[in-house]
Amino acid sequence: MANIYTPQAIWGRELRHYRKGAGLTQGQLAQKVHFSESLISGVETGQLPASPEFAETCDKVLNTGGALHRLLDWRKGQIFPSWFGPWREKEQEAIALRTYQPLVFPGLLQTEAYARVLLRGNEAAVEARMDRQAILSRQSPRPPSFRCVIDEAMLYRSVGGPEVMREQLERLMSMTGERLSVQVIPNGMHSGLMGGFAIATLETGRDVLYVETAVRGITTNDPEDVTVALERFDAIRSEALPINMSIDLIKKAVVEKWT
Secondary structure (H helix, E strand, O other): OOOOOOHHHHHHHHHHHHHHHOOOOHHHHHHHHOOOHHHHHHHHOOOOOOOHHHHHHHHHHHOOOOHHHHHOHHHHHHHOOHHHHHHHHHHHHOOEEEEEEOOOOOHHHOOHHHHHHHOOOOHHHHHHHHHHHHHHOOOOOOOOEEEEEEEHHHHOOOOOOHHHHHHHHHHHHHHOOOOEEEEEEOOOOOOOOOOOEEEEEOOOOOEEEEEEOOOOEEEEOOHHHHHHHHHHHHHHHHHOOOHHHHHHHHHHHHHHHOO
C-alpha cells in the first residue's frame, strides 16, 4: 500500500476531492477524460503517478482552474538530486553563464529527444530539464549571456541515433546569436581534458563554480577554485575554433555523419 503522506498520494487525494465535488464516480470521470477507471483509482490511492496530460485533462473536465496541473510541481522539486539544487538556484539568478562540456551537450541546450535518451525516458526529469531552459528565453529579468565550449568528439558521439543527433546539432546552430555562443574545441590534447564545469556570474559580480564528478556535481564559491576555473575556461576558449568555424564544423558533422 502506498504511503499516504507522499506527494504522489496527496495529489491523488486532491483529484478525489475535485472528482467528488463534481459529483462524479471514478467510472464517470474515466468516460469523460478517456483514461481508464483503473488508472484513476490507482492515482487517487497514490499507487500510480499522474502524467501532465492526465492532470490537464482532469483540470478541464473538473473545472479546477488548472489546480491539478500546478500541483504536479512537487515532482520538479524532487526530480533534481539534492546536490544539484544549489547550482540550479545560481543558474536561475545568473546574468552570465560559461560552460565547457566534453561528453554531452549542456542541459540548457539539449533538445527534448536528446535529453530523453540521456535520462532513460524519465518524463518528469525531461520536463524538469526543459523547464530549466526557460531562463534563455525569459523576458524579465533579461536572459543570461551564455558562452559554451564543447569538445569536437560530441558532434560524432551517437546519442539516440541519427535523427536525434541531427535535431540536436541543428538546434545548436539555430540558437547561436549575440547572447549565446557555441564554440568547438578540436580533437586532440587541450586544456579541457580534466572534465566539464560551469561558471555562473551573479548580479553582484560574484562567480559560482559547478564541477561535475563521477558521482555528483559540486557547487562552490571558493575563491581559489573559482579563479582556477576561470583561467581554465579562458584557456579552453582560446584553443577553440571561432564561432563561424565552429558552426561550419557542426554543419559538416550533420551532413557527413547524421544525414
